[in-house]
Amino acid sequence: MDRVALGKTGLQVSPAGLGCGGHSRLGMRNGDASVAEGVIQRALDLGINFFDTARAYGTEEVLGKIVRQCRDEVVISTKTVFQDRDGHYMPAERLVASLEKSLKRMHLDYVDIFSFHGVTPEHLDHCLHAYVPVFQKEVRKGKIRHLGITESFRQDPTHEMLKAAVPTGVFDVVMVGFNFLNPGARDEVFPLCEKHGVATQIMHAVRRALSNQEVLLETVRQLVESGEVSTLDVNVDDPLDFLNAHASVESVTEAAYRFCRHEPGVSVVLNGTGSVAHLEQNVAAINSDRLPESLLSRLDQAFGSVRSVSGD
Ligand SMILES: NC(=O)c1ccc[n+]([C@@H]2O[C@H](COP(=O)([O-])OP(=O)(O)OC[C@H]3O[C@@H](n4cnc5c(N)ncnc54)[C@H](OP(=O)(O)O)[C@@H]3O)[C@@H](O)[C@H]2O)c1
Secondary structure, three states: OOOEEOOOOOOEEOOEEEEOOOOOHHHHHHOOHHHHHHHHHHHHHOOOOEEEOOHHHOOHHHHHHHHHHHHHHOEEEEEEOOEOOOOOEOOHHHHHHHHHHHHHHHOOOOEEEEEEEEEOHHHHHHHHHHHHHHHHHHHHHOOEEEEEEEEOOOOOOOOHHHHHHHHHOOOOEEEEEOEOOEOOHHHHOHHHHHHHOOEEEEEOOOOOOOOOHHHHHHHHHHHHHOOOOOOOOOOOOOOOHHHHOOOOOOOHHHHHHHHHHOOOOOOEEEEEOOOHHHHHHHHHHHHOOOOOHHHHHHHHHHHOOOOOOOOO
């Protein structure tokens, strides 16, 4: 697989990344790590060197078990939440303890990217003032190579948090929601990231709406009801019929990953799966060509101005 520059970090990464969270959590929802081990090993065999996990996903241990054998060849991104169960901010020391636990669980001396997880606009100031200075010390100690931040695409589908966070220059890598049902990051986030040399990890390329026809139908029904999508542009009974009918497209999911891969400003497209077969399809999609112009314009005509959904 190709390698692309991860912003200004100096790291070279595969354009496909393995997401170890999302709804699939590498197939570990029932706690069985054997499927996850197979998915991670296959990802390495296919040339993936970028892995995103989080303490909250419960996949750090299995990821560490496989990748520590090739530590110098992989880029590991993990994260910490910053609120307790009651919604109170946790003290910075607890977040540092979370980093230590992540390192211990993965048996690693450092992580390449450490992010604040699912930050919404109202929490950004607290992250910047209460946590960032503390974590910059962890960077200096060598426990973290680069600081990152991830948005909550469902709660913040117009990327208000990232629009404020990227210009601070504090974060080298951000995680942003992007898919053809809500391509708003194209105008709102990617140009800012390019200006500031910030790398992007894409989440929600597929999520539920582009892997489950019922969720798609419900999402499009809501968009038609809110007036964001016109029935002149989509068939509400089969909204992506034109994609499925196109000779160059294998499936909606395939088109969704290809769509993200070729977008200027995208560094790594995460795919989250608990299936080796799906992983293989997704890597083939991300390695494949840009979608034909005719399909890109059709998608743009139908969904180009949508800003309210995440695809979840
Ligand atoms: N705020 C945050 O920090 C945050 C939030 C969300 C996600 N993330 C990160 O982003 C990663 C990606 O998450 P995502 O949920 O956005 O992932 P995604 O890759 O957009 O979608 C994953 C969903 O699509 C399905 N799928 C994947 N490949 C498929 C295929 N070839 N055919 C049919 N269905 C397929 C998966 O089910 P199967 O298991 O059946 O394949 C899963 O339900 C996560 O793993 C996590 O690392 C971070």
